[in-house]
Amino acid sequence: MRRLLATLSLLLLAAALAAAPAQAQARLPIRGADVSSLAKSEALGGVYRDALGRRGDPLRILAQAGLTHIRLKVWVNPADGYNTKTQVLAVARRAKAYGLKLLVDFHYSDTWADPGKQYKPAAWEALSFDQLRRAVHDHTYDVLDALRRQGTTADLVQVGNEINGGLLWPDGSNANWANTAALLNSGYDAVKEVSSATRVVLHLANGGDNGLYRWWFDNAAANGIRHDVIGVSYYPYWHGSLESFQANLNDVAARYGKPIVVAETAYPFTTADDDGWENLITSPEPYAGYPATPQGQAAMLAKVASVVRQVPGGLGLGLFTWEATWTGVKGNGWDPADPSSGNAWENQALFDYADRALPAMAVLGHV
Template sequence: MRRLLVALLCLATLAAAAPAAQAERRLPVRGADVSSLAKSEALGGVYRHADGRRDDALRILAEAGLTHIRLKVWVDPADGYNTKTQVLAVAKRAKKAGLRLLVDFHYSDTWADPGKQFKPAAWASLPFDELVRAVYAHTFDVLDALRRQGTPADLVQVGNEINGGLLWPDGSNQNWANTARLLNAGYDAVKDVSRRTDVVLHLANGGDNGLYRWWFDNAAAHGIRHDVIGLSYYPYWHGTLEAFQANIDDVATRYRKPVAVVETGYPFTTADDDGWENLILSPEPYPGYQATPAGQAALLSKVSDIVRNVPDRLGLGVFAWEATWTGVPGNGWDPADPSTGNAWENQALFGFDDRALPAMRALGRG
């Protein structure tokens, strides 16, 4: 009888411990990029809980279990959005909702990605030493304003999808010494505002291990400082889930840095809501995952699972890209042309009826 009681007690203890162990395995960062939110709201965009109740999009995200938002920063965009002004305003709301903040510096007046890293117009003719100082000053200015507002950044990207460097041609990684000076200027600005803020270096093509080894081996050789390795992984562009898993596991263990997917996404429909052709139109963009609300949720859950299982608990988190970029007229991809659509509304975390989709809670469970 005594042995039976001991066995029952052990089973009860294990059962009680299971929820705690499961909770410990949740990703520390479960986030969404909401860079489009301020402009969407200004143009009449609204957001609703799954049951139809209208609410602040940030509260909806937080109640679904998300922990962070991501906001991009452009220097002098044509439409006046994605600047320090909007970052400060949205950050204040986010902190009130209990969300933490990743700030994503593009160092451009428009999109920066592997195919384009255009200098801001105001920096176009600066000598290189002054360009380095401009990176520092711009980074410090935005982050110090956030700190003084009482909403400091928790994570900061110095550059966006910098596969080929930044601020071309000066900062192209055809000249790694220049790339290093620019990135370290950004790093120094971040740390001069707050030593507790982690600096992320972000590449695209999350399934390409050759790219990541080449890039971060060169970064180490040239003294480029950072705290976190960020990846973009879109399964319909960046290779198989298996290739992504192999790469993120290798990168984390090879460089002994936390890793985070700072951009991912998947469609919940093939339909269009704004008259502008969407980027992804296939009913099954990745094998086994339909372009449906359930398929979107399953894909984001799978990406989260892969990050959560990175060796040595080095998987930091996942951000769904442009979760609030719904089909609001005027909120298009080109800041210089209000007639453009966004091509992304079928991959947001809110449906065409403005309601939160199942993928939001899937991401929040992390």
């Protein structure tokens, strides 16, 4: 049975690679996975296996598949005590031991920050603007300096997560670009004080929306917002066609001259549910031509990588698949304040419902 599974995995890998354009170039420098849910999953009994079914450290399994980076989010004081400096330090130590590099994603919140919500941490709600700017600096510095002191310096840092409308609302909303700039530059300064070599990423969602990116980064330039890399979320079932995605990346690279990384992307490998909590994506073919199957998931990640590779001037750095280790473990749900909440994403992880590495993992490791 184990040999049969391995053979099937290899066939799926070959089919996925065949679906992507042949590339003579070297692999993308960033072939990454967000594993922010991992610490809580493992604490609640989560198990991970390689494609042959052998149980192991998921970070080692990712590294052996050819991945180069992990991504970890940071919340300030979440209700469940996860996604804080404590877990970031522990997971980063393991990841670096396997040769994986690190992107740290600061949400500047106690919970999810994205285009629809950028809530201040409870401890920062009554701060004046100058105090808020200092809190951003000090929180950023604290986490990154702890990483540096344990010998696991961050390679990339997101100052904010999907900040289409700014951060730390209402103070840092894009309704006041001067405030947005002051907060983001406080984070930038903290990153560089810890390590001048660490690259700062500014990250927006809606990767197929060129109008958004031109508006946002034109205003960023006009207001002196400092950054090294442009980060993009692209979910093909939400963010427009692959053609609009390609056009946006190409234009942004030419217009601003910055390297680009897809900080988040994903695709389902099944329509089935594993934890009794309805999944967000349930269509049998969420994007035309790419079924919700292991082969379809692998082919879509290969296609997204191909888009990044085609960015002019070699400015396409690579991609991170979002929440590769967020499997259907009871208690590891969406809401950090509600242990009964479920996971609506397990059908987009890089491990299947038998906890085994999916073919998409090997594809991602070789794009």
